[in-house]
Amino acid sequence: MSRFAIGPTDFELDGRPHRILSGALHYFRVHPDLWADRIRKARLMGLNTIETYVAWNAHEPRRGQWRADGDLDLGRFLDLVAAEGLHAIVRPGPYICAEWDNGGLPAWLFRDPEVGIRRSEPRYLEAVADYLEHVSEIVVPRQIDVGGPVVLVQIENEYGAYGADKDYLETLVQVTRESGITVPLITIDQPTPQMLADGGLPGLHKTGSFGSHTAQRLTTLREAQPTGPLMCMEFWCGWFDDWGSHHHETDAAASAAELDALLAAGGSVNIYMFHGGTNFGLTNGANDKGRYAPITTSYDYDAPLDEAGHPTEKFFAFREVIAKYAPVPDELPASAPDAPELTAPLVPGPALIAVADRLGEASDHDALPSFDDLAHDRGIAIFTTTLPSRASEADGTDAPRSATLVVGDEVRDRAWVLIDGAPVGLLARDAHERAIALPDARGELALIVEDQGRVNYGPRIGEHKGLIGGVALDGDRLRGWRARPLDLDRVPGLAREWAVAEAGPVAGPRFWTTAFDLDEPADLFLDTGDWGKGLVWVNGVLLGRYWRRGPQRTLIVPGPVTRRERNELVVLELEALAEASARFIAGPMLGHTDV
Ligand code: GLA
Numbered sequence: 001m002s003r004f005a006i007g008p009t010d011f012e013l014d015g016r017p018h019r020i021l022s023g024a025l026h027y028f029r030v031h032p033d034l035w036a037d038r039i040r041k042a043r044l045m046g047l048n049t050i051e052t053y054v055a056w057n058a059h060e061p062r063r064g065q066w067r068a069d070g071d072l073d074l075g076r077f078l079d080l081v082a083a084e085g086l087h088a089i090v091r092p093g094p095y096i097c098a099e100w101d102n103g104g105l106p107a108w109l110f111r112d113p114e115v116g117i118r119r120s121e122p123r124y125l126e127a128v129a130d131y132l133e134h135v136s137e138i139v140v141p142r143q144i145d146v147g148g149p150v151v152l153v154q155i156e157n158e159y160g161a162y163g164a165d166k167d168y169l170e171t172l173v174q175v176t177r178e179s180g181i182t183v184p185l186i187t188i189d190q191p192t193p194q195m196l197a198d199g200g201l202p203g204l205h206k207t208g209s210f211g212s213h214t215a216q217r218l219t220t221l222r223e224a225q226p227t228g229p230l231m232c233m234e235f236w237c238g239w240f241d242d243w244g245s246h247h248h249e250t251d252a253a254a255s256a257a258e259l260d261a262l263l264a265a266g267g268s269v270n271i272y273m274f275h276g277g278t279n280f281g282l283t284n285g286a287n288d289k290g291r292y293a294p295i296t297t298s299y300d301y302d303a304p305l306d307e308a309g310h311p312t313e314k315f316f317a318f319r320e321v322i323a324k325y326a327p328v329p330d331e332l333p334a335s336a337p338d339a340p341e342l343t344a345p346l347v348p349g350p351a352l353i354a355v356a357d358r359l360g361e362a363s364d365h366d367a368l369p370s371f372d373d374l375a376h377d378r379g380i381a382i383f384t385t386t387l388p389s390r391a392s393e394a395d396g397t398d399a400p401r402s403a404t405l406v407v408g409d410e411v412r413d414r415a416w417v418l419i420d421g422a423p424v425g426l427l428a429r430d431a432h433e434r435a436i437a438l439p440d441a442r443g444e445l446a447l448i449v450e451d452q453g454r455v456n457y458g459p460r461i462g463e464h465k466g467l468i469g470g471v472a473l474d475g476d477r478l479r480g481w482r483a484r485p486l487d488l489d490r491v492p493g494l495a496r497e498w499a500v501a502e503a504g505p506v507a508g509p510r511f512w513t514t515a516f517d518l519d520e521p522a523d524l525f526l527d528t529g530d531w532g533k534g535l536v537w538v539n540g541v542l543l544g545r546y547w548r549r550g551p552q553r554t555l556i557v558p559g560p561v562t563r564r565e566r567n568e569l570v571v572l573e574l575e576a577l578a579e580a581s582a583r584f585i586a587g588p589m590l591g592h593t594d595v
Helices: 032-044 074-083 122-142 166-178 193-199 214-224 252-264 313-323 352-358 391-395 488-495
Strands: 004-006 011-013 016-018 021-025 049-053 087-091 150-154 185-189 205-210 231-236 268-275 286-288 292-294 342-345 347-351 363-365 380-387 403-407 410-412 414-419 422-428 435-438 443-450 466-468 471-473 481-485 510-516 524-527 533-538 541-547 554-557 567-573 581-585
Touching: 021 032, 032 074, 032 268, 049 074, 049 268, 074 087, 074 122, 087 122, 122 150, 122 166, 166 185, 185 193, 185 231, 193 205, 193 214, 205 214, 214 231, 214 252, 231 252, 252 268, 252 313, 342 510, 347 352, 352 380, 352 443, 352 488, 352 510, 414 435, 422 435, 443 466, 488 510, 488 533, 488 541, 488 567, 510 581, 524 533, 541 554
Parallel strands: 021 049, 021 268, 049 087, 087 150, 150 185, 185 205, 205 231, 231 268
Antiparallel strands: 004 011, 011 016, 286 292, 342 581, 347 510, 363 481, 380 443, 380 481, 403 435, 403 471, 410 466, 414 422, 414 443, 510 567, 524 554, 524 581, 533 541, 533 567
């Protein structure tokens, strides 16, 4: 049993000054069989604490359906931190940003347009209180004063960059305290005087988020808070990638020099990220500050431990800096081995629309519904309607009838347009497209719409997905829709039926499958460079999205997902493959950098 407190100048552990040397590691971005390995490696770099966010929408995908087992077993994660002799910091949000879908807020929360986001609005607060209760059930018995690892809990996340509703922050504190959290509470803000003022509360310790200009940031933080320890709660040692941009890298020596400056000033630190991991499945967030920019599947973050859990140059540079201020174990983690290399031919499976009825139930609507109207929170939905026969019939000719298809407001986020099953084009939000010319607008129109990840930062959090504002053809609103949200979890099971190659043309959104053996289970790097855009599963696990747009080219397959015999791979290619094969290569390729 220990006591952890915020003293006049320092954090205090059992009354003695204590420096927090923490690393961010999100349990929800790492395979659970690998948590212990990553935590141990944090200790080997000299860290004494692990920090994690809690992703509300992962734990409660449907209202009232809370899950905290298996890959979401936060309790087990914290127990592993304790077993390694480390402390823990928990940041439950409820909003976490984190380049995570909707910044962690469940999409179901926003179906009611009256619900207020990140402010004192009763319906929002009621749901938040239930959520924080669940988190506290896990965290309360693992606090340091009852022998557990948890030393700090954060309230909200960079709230000063979003709002200034003090009643909201106070309610969060009240709910947190009433649920049994006794450790000190903190807030984090980008270190500007305004954000620190708006995002903080008297009685809560303020911390900052920054990765450069350390001396200046600490001065601003000190001005906002004359006493107590200085802490950078997010020491950005790298950065995230979005599709269409470059792979972000920061210089290891420069980043280590910033860390040195922070520690020399007596500061405590949480390295964001120590190990970034992966946005498995459909969990990535997005930014939209004028151009929609969805986050890549990899969350490597150019962190000290790379996406596959191996030490980088930054690991050793940081370890050396930390060793100037604290004891660091002699043991070093092993460097990355080459991953198995192999190629397996892809066998064409059925077209997506040919098997759609097995992937989800349809409903009929007069006006085109959004994903949210369908209570469909993530992934893909297909909308079909019969195009009205128009003038051509009247003039009696059989000539093609060109027309313009227009989405009323915004495409969220990408729509493939098919007529009678044949692909005719697409509409992309990131290109601000909402109109497409159809050479012949007759027959059955299908719009395959992908939600590429909900915005996780700024005013667009919580916005609805789908074809917003309806769809019109040459100015006439299209009606009589059949909507089919897809349950992508059904894909791997269904794919077992597709052993025999499908005959016929293979253009347009379609499944492909293959199987391969390994000498032993191992991390794999799937090179998607010859593919278009889509999703891929290995042994039933949805690895995430791939996209030839880059920068990310390889998808990681964590070793625990693989097996020796008959690994099953399923691809949903939404555009076109250049090569119909699955190629695994020796290491990651996260794309070009800007240097
Ligand atoms: C902010 C947020 C984090 C993360 C980083 C960027 O600091 O608090 O959740 O989004 O930006 O990676």
